Amino acid sequence: MxxxxxxxxxxxxxxxxxxxxxxxxxxxxxxxxxxxxxxxxxxxxxxxxxxxxxxxxxxxxxxxxxxxxxxxxxxxxxxxxxxxxxxxxxxxxxxxxxxxxxxxxxxxxxxxxxxxxxxxxxxxxxxxxxxxxxxxxxxxxxxxxxxxxxxxxxxxxxxxxxxxxxxxxxxELSIVQERTRIARELHDAVTQKLFSLRLAAESAAALARRDAARSADQLDLVRALAAEVSDELRAAVVGLRPPDLAGDGLDSAIGKQADLLNRVHGVDIVYRGGEIPRLTTTREEAVYRVLQEALHNALRHARAQRIRVDLRVHSGVVVLEVADDGVGFDVAGSRERKLGLTSMRDRARTAGGRLRVTSTSPGGTTVRLEVPVGG
Known part of the structure; x- marks a missing residue:
């Protein structure tokens, strides 16, 4: 030019x-x-x-x-x-x-x-x-x-x-992704704790007149659950990691969750864990949220009496397994649990892991998640 x-x-x-x-x-x-x-x-x-x-x-x-x-x-x-x-x-x-x-x-x-x-x-x-x-x-x-x-x-x-x-x-895509993330966090964590909170509150109300001591115990649970719901809401809105994971890692967080739900729902939740290496934030969150969803489904839908939770490391892979003795469901055709299953699969995929859900009626449901330790 x-x-x-x-x-x-x-x-x-x-x-x-x-x-x-x-x-x-x-x-x-x-x-x-x-x-x-x-x-x-x-x-x-x-x-x-x-x-x-x-x-x-x-x-x-x-x-x-x-x-x-x-x-x-x-x-x-x-x-x-x-x-x-x-x-x-x-x-x-x-x-x-x-x-x-x-x-x-x-x-x-x-x-x-x-x-x-x-x-x-x-x-x-x-x-x-x-x-x-x-x-x-x-x-x-x-x-x-x-x-x-x-x-x-x-x-x-x-x-x-x-x-x-x-x-x-x-x-626009970022907005959609953020809305999806918040919806998933609310479903995976807050909804479950609100369900437990409601049950604890109903139990406290029922015991208030005939057993003040047990009612007080239930109210302590209500307070603890309300505090957890508040923390989970805050974490979901601002994109923080689950509050329970901020402590000693997966083993401690899952043990705490199993113990709390045991007290609220009166279901025999048996947790067998062990020393787990620290994973990436994404993978720890995936394991924890899949655990919450699997427990929520077992407690709310399966009418389970016993739930077994296993967390272990095998051949460089962290394996989470949640098995219940409930009524089971049709994994391929269940509309009621579609969002929860989709959320668990999305989390497994994001973490580079694999999710398998098997269910028979009668017989119960088993959720198995595998995520790599390294890589």
Whole structure:
């Protein structure tokens, strides 16, 4: 590209850097538009990004004052030459814009435009927007070099628009993932503890008049469970690891959980654990949450009288097994437990482990999770 001075090169560089430094798309497009007007020596410049309703999601102008812009009126619609540039990938260069067959009109306060250079902003075959300059300040109208420069800046504008779209999609995906995470945490932990809390409260109420001592014990359980629910809610909302895991690790956390549920539900929960090496945060959380879900299902749905919990290390793999003697269920067709099963499988997959659920009626259910110690 010959004939471009150092000032022009710096202006192009500023536009490129504006894209690279992740400014807002509005700021990037504004930088590009200002560069475009200065580089080609135009009195006016504008840039538009269409919406899906026949208007423009972004429409920026350079070369007019705020007062002039307010007097011109609402942002234009996708009509006339502006509409043509959004459907034709070819640039438009003309000595008098009013002579173009697609020219229609402009508002009374709009400046009079003469020579005109318009460039679609494209990404492959898709037209993302348009940039145009008007009223060349030097004699002779817009040149081939002006067209080449505007094409270069339109390419940078395309990068900014595409990046903005990708950022927005990533943000939307992040929101969905966060909602899914919170929903899973609430289901896996808080719902279970609320179920136990309700049972403990009902038991305390039933014992209040005939056995004050036992009622007081149940109220102590209510207080403990309420504190745990509060901690779990806080952890779920801010994305912290389960509170019980902040102590001595999996063995201690699972033993504590089994003991508490034993006291609340009056079911024989037998825990056999041992020394477990510290795992990654993701894997420890997966094992703990799968344990909670498996216990919750056994206590709430299976009508189990005895639950066996085993935690051990075998051949470089941590194995968790939760087995109950309850009524069993159809693993393939159970709608009632679908969310819980999906959550357990998702956690196993995230931790790089394997989950197997077997159930017979009668006979009970066994949940087996395996996660690697290292790797």
């Amino acid at each position: 010959t004939g471009i001075g150092s000032n022009e090169l710096r202006a192009v560089s500023a536009a490129v850097l504006a894209v690279a430094t992740h400014l807002s798309v509005h700021d990037v497009l504004r930088t590009i538009l200002t560069c475009a007007r200065r580089l080609v020596g135009a009195r006016y410049a504008a840039l538009g990004v269409p919406d899906d309703a026949g208007g423009f999601a972004e429409f920026l102008a350079d070369g007019v004052t705020d007062e002039q812009w307010a007097a011109i009126g609402p942002v234009p619609r996708q009509h006339g030459l502006l509409g043509a540039l959004l459907h034709d990938p070819n640039p438009v260069r003309i000595d008098d814009v009013r002579a173009h067959p697609r020219f229609e009109w402009w508002p009374k306060a709009h400046p009079v435009l003469t020579d005109f250079l318009g460039m679609p902003i494209t990404d492959g075959d898709e037209v993302l927007g348009e940039i145009f300059v008007a009223n060349k300040t030097a004699d002779g109208g817009f040149t081939d070099q002006d067209e080449e420069l505007l094409e270069l800046l339109a390419a940078h504008a395309a990068i900014a628009i595409v990046n903005a779209r990708l950022h927005e999609r990533a943000r």
